[in-house]
Amino acid sequence: MTQSPVWHPFTQHGLGDPVTLVTHSQGAALYTADGRRVIDAISSWWVTTHGHCNPRIMAAIAAQVQQLDQMIFAGWTHQPAEDLARELCRILPDALTRVFFSDSGSTAVEVALKMALGYWTHRGEKRDRIVVMDHSYHGDTIGAMSVGARGVFNAAYAPMLFDVGRVPFPGTDPQATLDVLEAECAAGAAAFIVEPLVLGAGGMLMYSPDILAEMRSVCARHGTLFIADEVMTGWGRTGTLTACEQAGVVPDIMCLSKGLTGGAVPLAVTMASEPIWEAHYSTDRTRTFYHSSSYTANPLACAAANANLAIWREEPVLERVAALGARQQVHLDGLSGHAMVRNARRCGTIAALELGDPDGSYLSDLGPRLLRRFREADLLLRPLGNTVYVMPPYCIDEPDLARIWAEIASAAEDLAAQ
Numbered sequence: 338m339t340q341s342p343v344w345h346p347f348t349q350h351g352l353g354d355p356v357t358l359v360t361h362s363q364g365a366a367l368y369t370a371d372g373r374r375v376i377d378a379i380s381s382w383w384v385t386t387h388g389h390c391n392p393r394i395m396a397a398i399a400a401q402v403q404q405l406d407q408m409i410f411a412g413w414t415h416q417p418a419e420d421l422a423r424e425l426c427r428i429l430p431d432a433l434t435r436v437f438f439s440d441s442g443s444t445a446v447e448v449a450l451k452m453a454l455g456y457w458t459h460r461g462e463k464r465d466r467i468v469v470m471d472h473s474y475h476g477d478t479i480g481a482m483s484v485g486a487r488g489v490f491n492a493a494y495a496p497m498l499f500d501v502g503r504v505p506f507p508g509t510d511p512q513a514t515l516d517v518l519e520a521e522c523a524a525g526a527a528a529f530i531v532e533p534l535v536l537g538a539g540g541m542l543m544y545s546p547d548i549l550a551e552m553r554s555v556c557a558r559h560g561t562l563f564i565a566d567e568v569m570t571g572w573g574r575t576g577t578l579t580a581c582e583q584a585g586v587v588p589d590i591m592c593l594s595k596g597l598t599g600g601a602v603p604l605a606v607t608m609a610s611e612p613i614w615e616a617h618y619s620t621d622r623t624r625t626f627y628h629s630s631s632y633t634a635n636p637l638a639c640a641a642a643n644a645n646l647a648i649w650r651e652e653p654v655l656e657r658v659a660a661l662g663a664r665q666q667v668h669l670d671g672l673s674g675h676a677m678v679r680n681a682r683r684c685g686t687i688a689a690l691e692l693g694d695p696d697g698s699y700l701s702d703l704g705p706r707l708l709r710r711f712r713e714a715d716l717l718l719r720p721l722g723n724t725v726y727v728m729p730p731y732c733i734d735e736p737d738l739a740r741i742w743a744e745i746a747s748a749a750e751d752l753a754a755q
């Protein structure tokens with residue numbers, strides 16, 4: 338067979354790691370061409386919520402395929418998008434009155450940043466500094482990278498990235514976070530963008546709802562727009578529909594993607610509050626919100642999202658999420674005393690811990706070794722450096738979950754024996 342021309346994301350092809358061919362998926366599992374059943378312990382990079390090939394979502398896409406595939410969304414609309422926007426407004430905080438569609442988490446973030454800058458520009462105020470949290474991840478497009486952590490992932494592109502203010506992660510000294518944020522906001526920051534409760538790609542770093550609420554009030558006091566990037570944390574991951582809900586926080590702008598369609602097809606929304614809309618609403622064309630991508634509000638994707646929302650309305654999703662969280666906690670407790678395990682932690686359905694040496698970084702060789710080990714055990718489990726986390730689809734059964742944790746325990750045992 339000739340070599341594949343496919344260039345994979347976040348993959349160093351020069352290392353020669355195998356690329357697995359998957360033929361189908363069901364529930365919490367992927368099935369490979371060579372006949373293996375692989376447990377999807379990370380929800381296929383955090384997107385799959387109810388499970389792969391959920392019958393209601395698949396049926397909704399199949400039905401939509403008979404009606405309308407794709408159409409321009411500038412000045413034209415369709416029922417799946419209208420229904421979806423209304424339902425999002427109904428289930429999310431009342432203050433989020435406007436829904437802008439795009440197609441990935443990164444674009445939802447770009448849209449949020451453009452809305453924030455447009456807001457200040459159209460109000461005639463010169464506020465253009467964006468403030469972010471250390472260790473954040475908001476996507477891989479230029480604006481999203483600019484507001485994310487800098488490092489090996491984006492060092493080569495540094496000349497394209499814009500400067501931002503940074504507040505420390507609220508670890509042992511949360512007051513320092515609030516103080517730096519206060520200073521940035523007082524100096525006229527335009528917006529603060531943050532991942533609520535859990536910093537995903539930064540290493541599943543978790544902080545309390547209290548801090549989230551306090552950061553929100555600091556921003557409110559100074560008029561700094563508060564952008565919640567719920568791309569990973571939304572749709573039940575942290576135990577509630579959104580992570581902001583646990584802190585009673587209503588952001589000015591909220592980004593949602595990943596689980597919006599149950600993880601079946603790409604779609605994103607940026608939800609905005611009325612003042613942001615009003616700053617753009619005018620008879621003056623220069624105030625138009627100039628953003629679009631060809632597939633904005635693709636009808637098939639909207640149909641999938643509507644099916645996801647029907648599942649949320651009609652099935653006990655939050656009960657499933659709570660039960661999964663409790664099961665995760667039991668497994669986590671079973672390992673938390675282990676000599677090779679540090680910082681065992683959980684937020685909703687997400688459980689994480691650090692394995693092995695205290696100063697392992699993403700590029701330390703423990704990560705790749707673990708990745709190989711998990712792959713050989715037919716587990717899709719992809720550590721972030723030496724941070725191992727389990728974030729499965731909500732439908733995972735106990736034998737599958739136990740198998741994931743048994744392999745993590747066995748990895749910890751092997752490290753201890755070295």
Ligand SMILES: *Cc1c(COP(=O)(O)O)cnc(C)c1O
Binds near residue numbers: 442446
């Ligand atoms: C994954 C992620 C993004 C980017 O979403 P894509 O769909 O991969 O572009 C943005 N923000 C957060 C918090 C994420 O976890």
